[in-house]
Amino acid sequence: MQMRDSVHALLSEKLPPEKLQKLDETYGDPTEAYSALAKSGWLGLMFTEDNGGFGGSFRDMAVLIEILGFHSLSIATAYQCSTVFGGSYIQNFGSEEMRREYIPKVISGDIRLAIAYTEPQAGSDVAGIRTRAVRDGDDYVINGQKSYISCAHVANYIAVAVKTNPDAGRKGISMVLVDTRLDGLNIRPMKSLGRHASQINQIFFDDLRVPAEMLIGEENAAWHMMMKSLNFERLVLSAG
Ligand SMILES: Cc1cc2nc3c(=O)[nH]c(=O)nc-3n(C[C@H](O)[C@H](O)[C@H](O)COP(=O)(O)OP(=O)(O)OC[C@H]3O[C@@H](n4cnc5c(N)ncnc54)[C@H](O)[C@@H]3O)c2cc1C
Numbered sequence: 001m002q003m004r005d006s007v008h009a010l011l012s013e014k015l016p017p018e019k020l021q022k023l024d025e026t027y028g029d030p031t032e033a034y035s036a037l038a039k040s041g042w043l044g045l046m047f048t049e050d051n052g053g054f055g056g057s058f059r060d061m062a063v064l065i066e067i068l069g070f071h072s073l074s075i076a077t078a079y080q081c082s083t084v085f086g087g088s089y090i091q092n093f094g095s096e097e098m099r100r101e102y103i104p105k106v107i108s109g110d111i112r113l114a115i116a117y118t119e120p121q122a123g124s125d126v127a128g129i130r131t132r133a134v135r136d137g138d139d140y141v142i143n144g145q146k147s148y149i150s151c152a153h154v155a156n157y158i159a160v161a162v163k164t165n166p167d168a169g170r171k172g173i174s175m176v177l178v179d180t181r182l183d184g185l186n187i188r189p190m191k192s193l194g195r196h197a198s199q200i201n202q203i204f205f206d207d208l209r210v211p212a213e214m215l216i217g218e219e220n221a222a223w224h225m226m227m228k229s230l231n232f233e234r235l236v237l238s239a240g
Contacts (some may be wrong), residue, residue, distance in 0.1 A: 007064065011068070013036075027189065030072065030197060034075065041107075043082070046060075047107060061084070065240045073240065074195070080240065081115065086115055088229055088232055114150060116160045123148075131146065131161070132162065140212055145203065146160070146205075174216075174218075174222050176216065177215075179210070188202045189201050
């Protein structure tokens, strides 16, 4: 109850209906409200205490996302993309160095994350992705395309599902954290019917080189990570 009231008061001030309307008309991002949530510590709710968070439960997360969604899908989506969709991969499967480097910045709002599974020919059938990552020395070289990726245009890093062994079906998928400043990455916002303030994007990878240390978890082992993460994603999507 206290959490609901507190977030409700914050968003009533930072994201009133007239501001939302403006964001919707201009395909804007609720940056100011997002920063206010970060400043008040809400971005840390689901992260464990040893990662600098508050160790909130699934129920806590559902309550928080519900009140975000009550105000606006745009702020709920911005929150989910970075903390839940991207952040939980790093927390649950990232190396210690990766956790120490990125989670504090996600919690402080200094960086934002997005998640990229979907491709033009692979939505529900996520094992059918074709975006390819080939190991070359200390890097992976990525080629392919993603579509419908929420908040990619405002993300600093995107957790990208790639095929590292195209002959192995779901046993050939890996997850790589891609810095959006890298050469070879082209993010193109898509026009949508509604939801203008939580934009979706196409992403094109053209010989993008990412250091191999940006692999999340083991190579070819992303399937079980995705199944675990998607369960949590479905919970918060329903709450929002
Ligand atoms: C607003 C929005 C935001 C999104 N954000 C992201 C994001 O941030 N990251 C990301 O990776 N993706 C994102 N997506 C993509 C989303 O995950 C996909 O739309 C979803 O996985 C479904 O894929 P699809 O659209 O290709 O539909 P399809 O997989 O082609 O499904 C079409 C229909 O067929 C049904 N269907 C499919 N397979 C079967 C089957 N085997 N048996 C019975 N019925 C079946 C489905 O239920 C659905 O009704 C977003 C999509 C939207 C609309």
